[in-house]
Amino acid sequence: MNKVISKHYYSENVVSLEIEAPRIAKARRAGHFVMVRVGNTGERIPLTISTANVERGTITLVVQKVGVSSRKITELEVGDEVTDLVGPLGQATHVENFGTILACGGGVGVAPLLPIVEELKKAGNKVISVIAARSKDLIILEDQIRQHSDEVIVMTDDGSYGKKGLITEGMEEVINREKIDQAVIIGPGIMMKFAALTTKKHNIPSIASLNTIMVDGTGMCGACRVTVGGKTRFVCVDGPEFDAHEVDFDEMLMRLSGYREDEIKADEQYLCVSKNKGKA
Amino acid sequence: TSLARVKMPEAPPIERARSYVEVNSGLTPEQAINEASRCIDCANPTCISGCPVEINIPKFVKNIERGEFLEAAKVLKETNALPAVCGRVCPQEKQCEASCFYQLKLNTEPVAIGYLERFAADFEQQSGKISIPEVAPSNGIKVAVIGSGPAGLAFAGDMAKLGYDVVILEALHEIGGVLKYGIPEFRLPNSIVDVEIESLRKMGVKFETNFIVGKTATIDDLREEGFKGFFVGSGAGLPRFMNIPGENLVGVLSSNEYLTRINLMGASSQGMDTPVVRGKKVAVIGGGNTAMDSVRTALRLGAEKVSIIYRRSLEEMPARVEEVKHAQEEGVEFLTLNNPVEYIGDDKGKVKQIRVQRMELGEPDSSGRRSPVAVDGSEYIIDADTVVVSVGVSPNPILPQSLPQLKVSRWGTIEVDPDTLQSSIPDIFAGGDIVRGGATVILAMGDGRKAAASMHQYLTNQTKK
Numbered sequence: 001m002n003k004v005i006s007k008h009y010y011s012e013n014v015v016s017l018e019i020e021a022p023r024i025a026k027a028r029r030a031g032h033f034v035m036v037r038v039g040n041t042g043e044r045i046p047l048t049i050s051t052a053n054v055e056r057g058t059i060t061l062v063v064q065k066v067g068v069s070s071r072k073i074t075e076l077e078v079g080d081e082v083t084d085l086v087g088p089l090g091q092a093t094h095v096e097n098f099g100t101i102l103a104c105g106g107g108v109g110v111a112p113l114l115p116i117v118e119e120l121k122k123a124g125n126k127v128i129s130v131i132a133a134r135s136k137d138l139i140i141l142e143d144q145i146r147q148h149s150d151e152v153i154v155m156t157d158d159g160s161y162g163k164k165g166l167i168t169e170g171m172e173e174v175i176n177r178e179k180i181d182q183a184v185i186i187g188p189g190i191m192m193k194f195a196a197l198t199t200k201k202h203n204i205p206s207i208a209s210l211n212t213i214m215v216d217g218t219g220m221c222g223a224c225r226v227t228v229g230g231k232t233r234f235v236c237v238d239g240p241e242f243d244a245h246e247v248d249f250d251e252m253l254m255r256l257s258g259y260r261e262d263e264i265k266a267d268e269q270y271l272c273v274s275k276n277k278g279k280a
Numbered sequence: 281t282s283l284a285r286v287k288m289p290e291a292p293p294i295e296r297a298r299s300y301v302e303v304n305s306g307l308t309p310e311q312a313i314n315e316a317s318r319c320i321d322c323a324n325p326t327c328i329s330g331c332p333v334e335i336n337i338p339k340f341v342k343n344i345e346r347g348e349f350l351e352a353a354k355v356l357k358e359t360n361a362l363p364a365v366c367g368r369v370c371p372q373e374k375q376c377e378a379s380c381f382y383q384l385k386l387n388t389e390p391v392a393i394g395y396l397e398r399f400a401a402d403f404e405q406q407s408g409k410i411s412i413p414e415v416a417p418s419n420g421i422k423v424a425v426i427g428s429g430p431a432g433l434a435f436a437g438d439m440a441k442l443g444y445d446v447v448i449l450e451a452l453h454e455i456g457g458v459l460k461y462g463i464p465e466f467r468l469p470n471s472i473v474d475v476e477i478e479s480l481r482k483m484g485v486k487f488e489t490n491f492i493v494g495k496t497a498t499i500d501d502l503r504e505e506g507f508k509g510f511f512v513g514s515g516a517g518l519p520r521f522m523n524i525p526g527e528n529l530v531g532v533l534s535s536n537e538y539l540t541r542i543n544l545m546g547a548s549s550q551g552m553d554t555p556v557v558r559g560k561k562v563a564v565i566g567g568g569n570t571a572m573d574s575v576r577t578a579l580r581l582g583a584e585k586v587s588i589i590y591r592r593s594l595e596e597m598p599a600r601v602e603e604v605k606h607a608q609e610e611g612v613e614f615l616t617l618n619n620p621v622e623y624i625g626d627d628k629g630k631v632k633q634i635r636v637q638r639m640e641l642g643e644p645d646s647s648g649r650r651s652p653v654a655v656d657g658s659e660y661i662i663d664a665d666t667v668v669v670s671v672g673v674s675p676n677p678i679l680p681q682s683l684p685q686l687k688v689s690r691w692g693t694i695e696v697d698p699d700t701l702q703s704s705i706p707d708i709f710a711g712g713d714i715v716r717g718g719a720t721v722i723l724a725m726g727d728g729r730k731a732a733a734s735m736h737q738y739l740t741n742q743t744k745k
């Protein structure tokens with residue numbers, strides 16, 4: 001049903017997979033995600049639909065290895081079946097001609113940023129993208145982002161590529177030189193927190209796409225809840241995009257760490273088992 | 281008739297509270313025959329009207345008495361597609377058994393109809409001689425079922441019998457709805473549900489998982505693909521919270537999340553990737569079946585101390601009487617007439633304490649139950665490292681949101697004609713929790729059957745036109 005059609009490595013830890021899913025390809029809009037489960041012991045994890053091809057009936061996911069489940073997905077080869085794939089989920093991005101857009105993507109957050117940048121550009125916006133990562137090999141999709149942006153600034157923490165510094169420094173540079181009408185922020189929680197503080201300082205309306213822990217992705221469990229503007233919201237059905245200035249990022253970061261010990265243990269066990277398999 | 285009501289053989293509380301073995305082990309044939317002989321085959325069997333799907337109770341019970349167990353199972357299946365499930369989870373004490381002659385007229389213990397139903401259904405499952413209901417020749421008309429809970433399954437069974445081409449579309453990766461992701465193994469083993477689903481498959485019902493109607497495809501898309509009728513049995517899957525301070529701390533979770541992690545994702549078994557919190561001191565908020573299932577699950581995950589915090593008294597608890605009794609036997613503490621007002625976290629944002637308030641019962645509210653009133657100045661603190669919030673669920677909004685023309689109530693339930701279960705859109709029928717807002721397995725199944733009958737009527741009239 002959901003066969004892997006092609007696979008591409010952006011780096012050792014970041015893989016893009018094109019997967020057969022004709023219904024999802026047709027129904028999806030920018031900002032949507034899917035829930036994916038690999039193997040009968042697998043967990044369900046959320047991944048953004050990076051692009052889709054309606055004619056080929058495929059969607060493309062860009063996955064960064066961070067633990068067991070993302071690892072299992074990156075280990076799928078062309079021809080393998082994804083055990084379970086369901087979507088498209090969440091609310092689509094609100095797209096209109098805002099004027100000038102500042103699109104900020106950190107790490108693997110550039111993958112979900114790509115379809116949004118594409119749509120905003122199509123809607124007539126001027127798009128300035130700032131993409132950032134710890135080092136050169138973690139910068140992904142730069143060419144694709146360039147295709148749909150008027151300008152791209154690349155930042156690395158260690159200065160191994162682009163400009164040296166944090167994403168917020170790249171953002172400030174743009175904000176100081178021209179008027180920004182709308183910002184879009186996607187990346188690790190901590191990056192979104194500081195990026196949101198930066199745009200708030202300059203009164204720039206901003207949306208952030210949140211990456212909370214999810215179980216079902218359909219509003220059934222409440223694992224993904226987050227406080228926005230003092231109210232509890234479910235990221236999977238109300239989001240994943242929210243007004244970045246209203247999100248309680250500290251609470252979100254705290255909730256993301258809820259299962260850290262189990263995750264580390266699971267990953268070690270999995271690696272240990274696959275190593276032994278390799279030996280046998 | 282001087283016989284006393286049979287006692288269900290049970291796994292001993294100390295053993296079962298730490299394992300996933302089914303608590304009730306089922307009657308032996310001798311026990312079943314004896315119990316069946318208590319039924320006096322009333323001329324006017326009041327028990328039948330107590331059953332939402334009107335099972336011919338004396339008929340199946342008398343078959344058991346004669347030792348015709350497979351015949352008994354056949355009688356059950358005439359009106360109930362999931363007897364092995366209902367025999368286990370129906371609140372019999374409020375339904376069939378409450379209307380038994382013994383209870384009504386003699387005020388003594390009713391015939392154990394639920395136990396007997398389970399006995400006959402299990403006997404049939406184990407015999408391998410499962411009778412598959414007769415299916416009419418295909419009429420080539422495609423109908424879609426949205427959601428694979430008991431409402432959808434019952435609807436599908438009846439429509440298949442009538443010769444329709446039935447496809448069940450389910451959002452999750454497993455078939456069964458709450459029967460799979462909600463009710464735990466120690467009360468309703470998944471394998472029991474699977475046998476019943478297999479029967480439907482043999483009747484020609486098709487299943488498609490990972491399909492969210494309203495997202496993966498809309499009703500309009502499905503109409504274009506040739507579906508002529510829709511039954512919505514999408515359930516009441518959304519967890520409610522109380523909106524009190526600290527509810528988003530790590531370690532505070534909904535019973536849906538807790539039970540889904542374990543029952544659907546297998547988080548309590550070795551080798552599964554999905555984790556679950558294993559608290560030492562677990563508090564469960566609420567008094568329904570879901571709360572009982574959560575608190576007893578916590579015990580089985582190795583908690584040292586488990587408590588129910590419920591704002592009314594034991595008498596008002598909506599849970600099945602048997603579940604409350606089992607929970608008490610297993611050592612669950614019941615803090616009734618208590619209500620949480622705040623969760624207190626440690627410096628890492630993890631819950632460590634609950635501020636609780638004592639309650640007393642005041643005047644009856646709209647549900648007829650006496651409503652709880654807070655006692656001023658009664659607040660105190662208890663320790664808890666895991667809190668499971670089990671204070672009710674709301675209708676699943678995904679499908680209604682995708683159909684702006686569909687009439688829904690203030691509470692988000694789909695509005696239907698009470699006689700036909702037809703919604704404001706003629707080719708869409710609905711039943712179960714999405715209409716009732718949280719009820720029981722058997723009521724959901726009754727709705728499924730009723731909707732099948734009226735959709736058949738509707739589609740027959742359509743083709744005549």
Ligand SMILES: Cc1cc2nc3c(=O)[nH]c(=O)nc-3n(C[C@H](O)[C@H](O)[C@H](O)COP(=O)(O)OP(=O)(O)OC[C@H]3O[C@@H](n4cnc5c(N)ncnc54)[C@H](O)[C@@H]3O)c2cc1C
Pocket residue numbers: 033045046047048049061062063064065066067068069070071108111112210211212213214240256257259260263264267
């Ligand atoms: C709406 C949404 C869209 C997403 N899109 C993408 C995407 O396009 N590409 C991609 O690579 N990742 C994406 N993510 C994140 C991805 O789901 C997580 O990386 C994945 O769930 C981690 O699972 P794991 O078992 O591999 O890691 P784990 O071992 O479970 O966790 C490792 C660490 O990752 C963090 N983490 C755990 N679960 C999640 C989670 N659900 N979301 C974010 N961080 C988590 C925690 O801090 C944890 O300590 C998205 C998340 C959401 C909510």
Ligand SMILES: Cc1cc2nc3c(=O)[nH]c(=O)nc-3n(C[C@H](O)[C@H](O)[C@H](O)COP(=O)(O)OP(=O)(O)OC[C@H]3O[C@@H](n4cnc5c(N)ncnc54)[C@H](O)[C@@H]3O)c2cc1C
Pocket residue numbers: 369370371426427428429430431432449450451452456457458459462463491492493494513514515516517539569570573600676678679711712713714718719720721722724
């Ligand atoms: C923990 C727990 C214990 C319970 N114990 C008992 C008990 O002992 N006795 C009893 O009688 N009742 C009990 N109940 C209540 C009973 O389970 C429900 O009343 C019953 O399951 C409702 O059936 P349903 O078919 O309406 O919906 P559900 O069983 O909720 O099934 C609905 C299904 O629809 C799917 N769905 C939702 N939206 C879509 C969509 N858009 N597209 C596709 N699929 C969709 C869902 O994923 C789900 O699988 C319990 C409930 C819970 C949660």
Ligand code: SF4
Pocket residue numbers: 330331332333334335337360366367370372375376377393394397722
């Ligand atoms: S289905 Fe439920 S209510 Fe009906 S007879 Fe069986 S146990 Fe009783």
Ligand code: SF4
Pocket residue numbers: 318319320321322325326327328337338379380381382391393
């Ligand atoms: S009312 Fe009780 S005794 Fe009478 S037929 Fe029904 S089960 Fe038997």
Ligand code: FES
Pocket residue numbers: 213214215216217218219220221222223224225234235236237
């Ligand atoms: S992931 Fe379960 S409610 Fe959002």
